[in-house]
Amino acid sequence: MLIYAVDLGTTNLKVVLYDEELRRLATAAASVDYDRDGVRVEFDPRRILSAVLDLIGRCASEVDTSGQDAVIALTGxxxxxxxxxxxxDAVRAGMSWLDDRATTEAAELEQRFGVDEAFAVTGEPAASATWPAAKLRWLLAHEPESLRRTRSVSMIKDDLVRRLVGTPIGEVTTRGFTYLWDVRAGRYWSDMVEHCGIASTMLPEVVPAGTDVGRVTDEVAALLPPAAGYRVNIGALDHFCAMAGTGSYVEGSVSESAGTVLSVSALQRDWRFDPARRVSFHRGLSDGDTVLFNASDTGGIALEWFRAQALGGMPYADLETALADRVLADPPLFLPYLSGISPPDFLPRAKGAFVDLDLSHDRIDLAYAVEEGIAHLVRRNVEYLDPAARELVSTGGGAASAYLTQLKSDVCGVEVIVPDELEATCRGAAALALRAAGRIDSLDDVAALNAPRSTRYRPRAGGIDRAARYDRFAGALHRLYGE
Incomplete structure (x- = not known):
């Protein structure tokens, strides 16, 4: 059995080919093309399928696939x-989650339904132009003819399933990101669906994560490399697949995606809804599981901004060396809220700010403050998701920085684990396919299948008073931007 794990990323499409032991056999990737104009960000859905088929072919060219059963496992x-x-046929170009035209409509949804009610239903603490519901309201106001012609409303992974097997199908871990789904009831939110100008029959059937949804159509099969047959596994959301791929889909572990955007996820098996705890909640990878999820637009982008604007594009390796050589006395603090609202605080007036600067500080002190500010933001999210967390599993570009990763361990007071696995998301999708095929009993068995080595960072004693600096950070945030 071969598994082509397909990651529908925002920047890149990726396919990783695995065998039944989760040995990586081949990898291929291609960039995603967007049509951008200001806040408009669109794509051609037809090109997604053709690109995925091309990447599968490139992977298959490195392995003898004939005579073997194959699974296409999806994530992203x-x-x-x-x-x-x-x-x-596509009624219009696809609208990327990056498309920000529907900000007015998002605010209207909050006013119409109430933030608290919508949170209790959708699992989302705030409405956003990101959500399909807001985009549908925008289309209703600005392109009503597009909605009149529409018979099927899908997200990108749902639509790829349709192109592969003939029917659009959704899966439960992605539904909470629509603002159209009642997460706790496990069904579409009829009032919101109607308000968005569509019918529930236009939305795809929803199945559990990791469900096999059928064989590819004959038309698609003719375009794929030789195999005994191809079936499709619907997989799950990329963040949750990464948890399965790195072994952090366990209670007490928080998974961090340390990229341009910071996101954290934590499995909760005995979760109960608390309206006062404003954290995004979603169905998990197994029956009865809930995954808590926070995402902040301010993550690695804050460091990239400072590196470009204040360090003249200094290479990351040189910055690491400069920081490691610096003896810190009383460096300034940095509030990394460059993009405004960020969980778990949701302060609408928040901005980026340096605090406690004096004439003794130079650009390396400021660079330290930026990295420590990111670590403070991570700590706020980790403690909010799981105050009893014993470890943080970090993946993504930021995890390559030994200095920043050690700083996160020091600031958060937990062990930070960085798996030597560049394809954690695809590995998790492949694991779901193995579970569906009966090759493994549960996701706990994934660790026994060619598990990647890991580097562990433990909190260091002595030196800077981390608790005092964190208190100063929190105090400055609410003094400057609290409501």
Missing amino acids: QAESLVLTDGRG
Whole structure:
């Protein structure tokens, strides 16, 4: 059995080919093309399928696939919207989750339904132009003809399933990112669906994460490399697949995606809804599981901004060396809220700010403050998701920085584990396919299958008073931007 794990990333599409022991056999990737104009960010859904088929072919060229059963396991982004007509043709260009035209509509949704009610239903603490619901409201106001022609409303992964097997199908871990789904009841939110100008029959059937949804159509099979047959596994959201791929889909572990955007996820098996605890909640990878999730637009982008604007593009390796050589006395603090609202605080007036600067500080002190500010933001999210967390499993570009990763361990007071696995998301999708095929009993068995080595960072004693600096950080945040 071969598994082609397909990651529908925002920047890149990726396919990783695995065998039944989760040995990585081949990898191929391609960039995603967008049509951008200001806040408009669109894509051609037809090109997604052709690109995925090409990447599968490139992987297969490195392995003898003939005579073997093959599974195409899907993961990736959630929110990007695709509308199709009765023949299955795209009504208009797909709208990426990056498309920010629907900010007015998002505010209108909060006013119409109330932030608290919508949170209790959708699992989302705030409405956003990201969500398909807001985009549908925008289309209703600005392109009503597009909605009149629409017979199927899908997200990007749902639509790829349709192109592969003939029917659009959604899976439960991505539904909470629509603002159209009642997470706790496990069904579409009829009031919101109607308000967005569509019918519930236009939305895809929803199945559990990791469900096999059928064989590819004959038309698609003719375009794939030789194999005994191809079936499709619907997989799950990329962040949750990464948890399975790195062994952090366990209670007491928080998974961090340390990229341009910071996101953290934590499994909760005995979760109960608390309206006062404003954290995004979603169905998990197994029956009865809940995954808590926070995402902040301010993550690695804060360091990249400072590196470009204040360090003249200093290479990361040189910055690491400069920071490691610096003896810190009383460095300034940095509030990394460059993009405004960020969980778990949701302070609408928040901005980026340096605090406690004096003439003794130079640009390396400021660079330290930026990295420590990111670590403070991580700590706020980790403690909010799981105050009893014993470890943080970190993946993504930021995890390559030994200095920043050690700083996160020091600031958060927990062990930080960095798996030597560049394809954690695809590995997790492949694991779901193995579970569906009965090759493993549960996701706990994934660790026994060619598990990647890991580097562990433990909190260091002595030196800077981390608790005092964190208190100063929190105090400055609420003194400057609290409501």
